[in-house]
Amino acid sequence: MFLDPSGDTLFFHRRADGLDTLFVMQPDGRSADRPLALYGSREPLRAWAAPGGALCVASPWPSAPGGLKLRVYDMARVRALLARATGDINAGLTDVPEVGDFSPEPRPLPEPVFARLRGDTLAVPGQWQGRPALYVLDGRAAASRVVPLEFLDAHSLPAAVVDEPGTARRWLTVADSHHLFVLEGPEFALAGDLVWAPEQRGLARVAFHPAAPEAWVSAGSSVLVVDRAGLRVLAEIPVEPAARWHRGRRIAVTAGAVVFSPDGRTAWVARPYSGDVLELDARARRVRQAVALSVDPLELVTGPGRVYAQGLRNGSVTWWPTQA
Secondary structure (H helix, E strand, O other), X not given: OEEOOOOOOEEEEEEEOOEEEEEEEOOOOOOOOOOEEEEEEOOOOEEEEOOOOEEEEEOOOOOOOOOOOEEEEEHHHXXXXXXXXXXXXXXXOOOOOEEXXXXXXXXXXXXXXXXXXXXXXXXXXXXXXXXXXXXXXXXXXXXXXXXXXXXXXXXXXXXXXXXXXXXXXXXXXXXOEOEEEEEEOOOOEEEEEEEOOHHHOEOOEEEEOOOOOEEEEEEOOEEEEEEOOOOEEEEEEEOOOOEEEEOOEEEEOOOOOEEEOOOOOEEEEEEOOOOEEEEEEOOOOEEEEEEEOOOOEXXXXXXXXXXXXXXXXXOOEEEEEOOO
16 A cells, blocks of 8 residues: 555555455545556556656566566556546556566666656565566666575565665565565665564564654564664564454464654554554654554555555555644
């Protein structure tokens, strides 16, 4: 789930009518009550956004015979179509370019993809030839390539790549793990890693504090506050019980996404198993209140004057206003 650069158009994906579907909506526009389907697939899909406005969609994900094929949309164009659409918006999106046939050797980007990237570089995690890899669309070199992640074993599934602001580093999370990796430079060289307790294994999520050199990593039932430079854990904030009883079984509990207010004074942490979002004083690292929601929030996004939340079980989206 993410917003386009304008901040008023929301993209999210969920399973609907037997399809993995990427939806788009403008909460304050004509699609406020009915999100529109942008792309659907019977296979799992994933979507990523570049800061300049390119939207990349891969299905099936994380792997496909011959490697992934990536569809690249222009979010500004989708936004313009959505503003006047009453139903299907895909009639205006008949020329979405694709990138495929990746190789470790750079290959020229199709001109429409290069134009949409606007100088950004997108690194899409997945698998290539049966091993973990990054599919890279380089908007500066106008080239595509695949970067095998040799430091991961063949069974690892790279989950997300998060750009560290103001640096050439990217933080790579891995599914069902208690480990994340920091990559540096255009070659995505391994620059460091962070390990936490094995009992907190799962899918970690990373958010960067906007006013302090910290990364907040939700790992298991806690949020780890990490010094970005030294990859040292500065604090651990418990946000969920370590386990709960569900239908007569004891299950591990995992916190969801972390987001910040623009000034960095407030953090929100999703708690899907508690059905709420914790609002924290980010400086004191102390809980202020719990915001009860109608969904079991897993993903969070902050927009102008509000926080969006997407549920774990059925992918429903809700939001609430905030002055923080």
